[in-house]
Amino acid sequence: xxxxxxxxxxxxxxxxxxxxxxxxxxxxxxxxxxxxxxxxxxxxxxxxxxxxxxxxxxxxxxxxxxxxxxxxxxxxxxxxxxxxxxxxxxxxxxxxxxxxxxxxxxxxxxxxxxxxxxxxxxxxxxxxxxxxxxxxxxxxxxxxxxxxxxxxxxxxxxxxxxxxxxxxxxxxxxxxxxxxxxxxxxxxxxx
Numbered sequence: 001x002x003x004x005x006x007x008x009x010x011x012x013x014x015x016x017x018x019x020x021x022x023x024x025x026x027x028x029x030x031x032x033x034x035x036x037x038x039x040x041x042x043x044x045x046x047x048x049x050x051x052x053x054x055x056x057x058x059x060x061x062x063x064x065x066x067x068x069x070x071x072x073x074x075x076x077x078x079x080x081x082x083x084x085x086x087x088x089x090x091x092x093x094x095x096x097x098x099x100x101x102x103x104x105x106x107x108x109x110x111x112x113x114x115x116x117x118x119x120x121x122x123x124x125x126x127x128x129x130x131x132x133x134x135x136x137x138x139x140x141x142x143x144x145x146x147x148x149x150x151x152x153x154x155x156x157x158x159x160x161x162x163x164x165x166x167x168x169x170x171x172x173x174x175x176x177x178x179x180x181x182x183x184x185x186x187x188x189x190x191x
Contacts (some may be wrong), residue, residue, distance in 0.1 A: 001030065001032070024151040025152075029149065042118070068129060090115075134150065
């Protein structure tokens with residue numbers, strides 16, 4: 001896994017740009033996919049889906065703690081979700097994307113599918129703190145091979161949302177992303 005500059009995400013002609021001008025790009029990562037070609041995005045998504053709810057122990061414990069805090073403080077109530085506090089990005093889709101496949105909702109996270117194309121997909125989540133989008137894209141590297149890229153786009157909900165994003169940053173960088181990287185790269189290699 002390699003952390004990329006946010007400009008690396010903005011420079012590619014992803015469809016996600018059309019509906020997220022009011023979001024900021026929080027994180028951009030590239031995941032190793034040795035031997036990948038231009039048509040391997042869907043096989044990569046299938047490999048990721050095969051993981052199901054199986055998350056590394058420490059990441060699983062952090063998510064459990066986060067969902068518990070959300071329950072205690074009411075962060076994740078339906079009124080704060082997509083369709084509650086915020087409208088879905090699906091409502092912003094241009095006509096051709098409205099007709100495109102959505103893909104399945106995430107089994108392991110409360111992410112809702114927005115769209116899924118041959119080389120990119122987007123999932124969203126909203127709660128009392130943020131409206132966030134996980135964008136996965138298939139990008140050609142300078143050596144001609146392809147890699148999976150993940151961008152996290154966020155729209156914090158006021159000062160509380162900005163404080164929340166700052167508070168969880170160390171956990172994302174030190175635990176969640178490294179664990180996810182090992183898992184996703186292993187999924188690609190064992191597909």
